[in-house]
Amino acid sequence: LDEGGGEITKEPVDLSEIASEVSDSLRAQAERRAISSEIHTEKAVIMGIRPILTEMIYNLWENAIKYNKEGGKLYVDIANECQDGRKSVKFSIRDTGIGIPSADLERIFERFYRVDKS
DSSP: OOSOOSOOOOEEEEHHHHHHHHHHHHHHHHHHTTOEEEEEEOOOEEEEOHHHHHHHHHHHHHHHHHTSOTTOEEEEEEEEEEETTEEEEEEEEEESSOOOOHHHHTTTTSTTOOOOOO
16 A cells, blocks of 8 residues: 555445455455354445555455454445535444454554554
């Protein structure tokens, strides 16, 4: 995501389509850890850069598998919303892992930051 390069062109991107592709590509990894998925999506088209959105969703999904408990559950929701006449898309990924300690929450968006798993 950070390396840049190439021309960046926004285009209509269906997040539910990306979610389906990512789910398929990570299915074996989830099955090895007996993680089941509950996926609720609706067609949700936004203007964006497909490769970047795909990489972001893949990374979030893979982390939800990697840091989940054995036999855990993964929840993915994609929904169109409208508030005060403004349309938006809500995308969420949750899992049944141990979570992030509150002391680390403010640091999770720092570049290269990892929560200590001990």
